[in-house]
Amino acid sequence: MDIFLQQLVNGLTLGSIYALVALGYTMVYGIMELINFAHGDVVMVGAMVALTALQVLTGWGLPPGIALAMAVAMAMAVCMVLGLAIERVAYRPLRRAPKLAPLITAIGLSIVLQQLAALIWGRSYRSFPAVLPADSVSWHGVIITSIQALIIVLAALLMAVLLLLVKRTALGRAMRATAQNPGVAQLMGVNTDRIIALTFALGSVLAAVAGVMVAAYYNVGNYTMGFMLGLKAFTAAVLGGIGNIPGAMLGGLLLGVVEAMGAGYIGDLTGGYFGSNYKDVFAFLVLIGVLVFHPNGLLGSRAREKV
Amino acid sequence: MNPLLEVRNLCVRYGGITAVDGVDLDVMEGERVTLIGANGAGKSSTLKALAGLVAPAGGGFTYGGQDLQSIPPWQRVSRGLALVPEGRGVFNRLTIEENLLMGAYHRKDSSALPGELDHVYGLFARLHERRHQQAGTLSGGEQQMLAIGRALMSRPRLLMLDEPSMGLAPLMVEKIFEVIRKIAAEGVTLLLVEQNARLALALSDRAYVMESGRIVLVDTAAACMENPMVRAAYLGDGGG
Ligand SMILES: Nc1ncnc2c1ncn2[C@@H]1O[C@H](COP(=O)(O)OP(=O)(O)OP(=O)(O)O)[C@@H](O)[C@H]1O
Ligand SMILES: [Mg+2]
Numbered sequence: 001m002d003i004f005l006q007q008l009v010n011g012l013t014l015g016s017i018y019a020l021v022a023l024g025y026t027m028v029y030g031i032m033e034l035i036n037f038a039h040g041d042v043v044m045v046g047a048m049v050a051l052t053a054l055q056v057l058t059g060w061g062l063p064p065g066i067a068l069a070m071a072v073a074m075a076m077a078v079c080m081v082l083g084l085a086i087e088r089v090a091y092r093p094l095r096r097a098p099k100l101a102p103l104i105t106a107i108g109l110s111i112v113l114q115q116l117a118a119l120i121w122g123r124s125y126r127s128f129p130a131v132l133p134a135d136s137v138s139w140h141g142v143i144i145t146s147i148q149a150l151i152i153v154l155a156a157l158l159m160a161v162l163l164l165l166v167k168r169t170a171l172g173r174a175m176r177a178t179a180q181n182p183g184v185a186q187l188m189g190v191n192t193d194r195i196i197a198l199t200f201a202l203g204s205v206l207a208a209v210a211g212v213m214v215a216a217y218y219n220v221g222n223y224t225m226g227f228m229l230g231l232k233a234f235t236a237a238v239l240g241g242i243g244n245i246p247g248a249m250l251g252g253l254l255l256g257v258v259e260a261m262g263a264g265y266i267g268d269l270t271g272g273y274f275g276s277n278y279k280d281v282f283a284f285l286v287l288i289g290v291l292v293f294h295p296n297g298l299l300g301s302r303a304r305e306k307v
Numbered sequence: 308m309n310p311l312l313e314v315r316n317l318c319v320r321y322g323g324i325t326a327v328d329g330v331d332l333d334v335m336e337g338e339r340v341t342l343i344g345a346n347g348a349g350k351s352s353t354l355k356a357l358a359g360l361v362a363p364a365g366g367g368f369t370y371g372g373q374d375l376q377s378i379p380p381w382q383r384v385s386r387g388l389a390l391v392p393e394g395r396g397v398f399n400r401l402t403i404e405e406n407l408l409m410g411a412y413h414r415k416d417s418s419a420l421p422g423e424l425d426h427v428y429g430l431f432a433r434l435h436e437r438r439h440q441q442a443g444t445l446s447g448g449e450q451q452m453l454a455i456g457r458a459l460m461s462r463p464r465l466l467m468l469d470e471p472s473m474g475l476a477p478l479m480v481e482k483i484f485e486v487i488r489k490i491a492a493e494g495v496t497l498l499l500v501e502q503n504a505r506l507a508l509a510l511s512d513r514a515y516v517m518e519s520g521r522i523v524l525v526d527t528a529a530a531c532m533e534n535p536m537v538r539a540a541y542l543g544d545g546g547g
Contacts, residue, residue, distance in 0.1 A: 173405050173409060174412060176398070176400065176405075177409050180398045180401070181398060183360055184392060184396035184398070185398075185409070186359070186381045187358055187360070187380065187392065188381075188384065188409045188410060188412045189461070190381055191381045192381070
């Protein structure tokens with residue numbers, strides 16, 4: 001039982017991060033039916049920017065809390081500009097091109113971002129400054145560290161704000177309308193170019209926060225860190241039903257929990273043959289399972305209509 | 308009366324296909340004009356060019372004396388130019404009320420919206436009953452009501468309707484036309500594309516007949532109803 005609850009906490013932490021990243025995939029897919037494979041690398045850029053900013057700011061003697069807040073803000077700003085630039089330069093010119101063209105562009109972009117990051121930050125692993133207190137609370141043998149609590153609470157807060165924005169504001173209505181039928185949305189007076197740009201900006205800001213979270217959680221950042229994280233978040237988006245915002249949240253949390261449980265029990269289940277280092281396998285087993293048995297995802301609509 | 312819309316030599320092409328081939332068309336302020344023509348004649352393409360959904364390959368138009376060509380489609384609705392598109396184009400996964408609010412998206416006077424919603428619900432009581440339902444669950448006729456109501460939310464000066472009766476049962480067609488008559492009586496200028504020529508001509512002042520991308524006849528609606536060619540081709544009149 002202890003291990004179950006402990007892995008649940010670990011899984012929810014990881015799942016919160018997956019969910020934030022999955023939202024970027026799903027929002028962009030929802031609005032332009034594009035899988036932005038460079039999204040994972042935006043997460044990486046967010047992490048690396050925050051890492052550098054933290055080193056500099058704490059070097060100046062700023063208190064850790066303030067330095068962290070400023071670093072997160074910088075990561076958000078840089079990623080937002082990056083996301084807007086990606087949309088403008090790489091995807092907008094291809095909007096009317098065959099589907100394969102933006103997909104290949106996305107993969108190319110991912111490689112470009114990684115190599116640029118390698119030039120800027122080097123190829124070695126860099127440790128994330130330990131600015132957060134390493135204390136934790138223990139409850140019936142389950143340990144929740146302060147950083148885990150912070151990740152879960154902050155992610156929940158961001159997701160709540162996003163849901164409110166999408167479901168309750170005129171802007172959110174325009175986003176949903178554009179996703180469903182951009183031509184008619186234009187007839188309603190929606191500047192759909194701006195809505196698409198906004199979608200990239202929002203996804204990238206969430207990616208920045210997720211990047212800082214994951215780097216802070218594992219105490220490390222590296223130019224390749226976006227690849228596996230992006231792939232898993234994409235899996236989470238598919239699991240929830242790609243294009244569906246609550247689906248991405250659910251898919252992310254679920255995937256995090258599945259992975260944590262897998263890591264926690266795989267040793268027992270296989271008599272010690274496989275260790276927890278096989279945990280990544282679970283994400284992809286889930287992906288295959290979803291694609292085979294429920295290709296539209298948990299909350300996805302059966303058929304996507306297109307006028 | 309001043310011309311609200313003056314279309315001159317409008318051409319629309321899709322790759323090698325010429326859909327609209329030099330169309331001239333005028334709509335006066337307060338007028339009700341019908342555009343009829345066979346399938347593929349280029350009626351929808353004409354309306355789409357006016358709304359900005361396709362770029363004209365040649366010619367152009369003025370609206371209220373202004374050239375709108377350089378203005379993107381999303382800025383045309385705030386000038387009072389509204390199109391209810393072919394196939395209705397309701398946002399299926401938005402509720403009825405959200406669809407209606409989308410119609411007023413460009414408007415800054417949000418305090419007027421509750422009154423505007425009531426106006427539309429007054430025209431279409433059915434929409435009021437279902438206002439929190441997803442639009443995709445509505446019947447075809449109800450979706451058409453919604454599409455018209457949504458366009459009204461923009462406070463149109465020129466309302467363009469593309470085949471509002473398409474695919475609807477006779478009773479529903481009657482209902483839709485009743486509302487169109489009401490809208491016209493409120494002083495909204497109408498440009499109507501319609502297969503049901505009889506009903507359309509009955510509420511119109513003038514009509515244009517389009518064939519293969521060109522205007523082949525312009526006349527008052529009354530004269531069109533007497534025109535043998537129109538009677539044979541569009542009023543199902545086998546002569547006599
Ligand atoms: N997006 C498009 N791409 C290529 N050809 C098109 C496109 N839209 C319309 N066309 C062609 O242009 C011509 C005119 O089409 P349009 O839809 O304007 O006709 P219409 O008069 O509205 O017909 P209907 O009564 O069937 O609605 C047709 O031959 C049609 O096949
Ligand atoms: Mg048509």
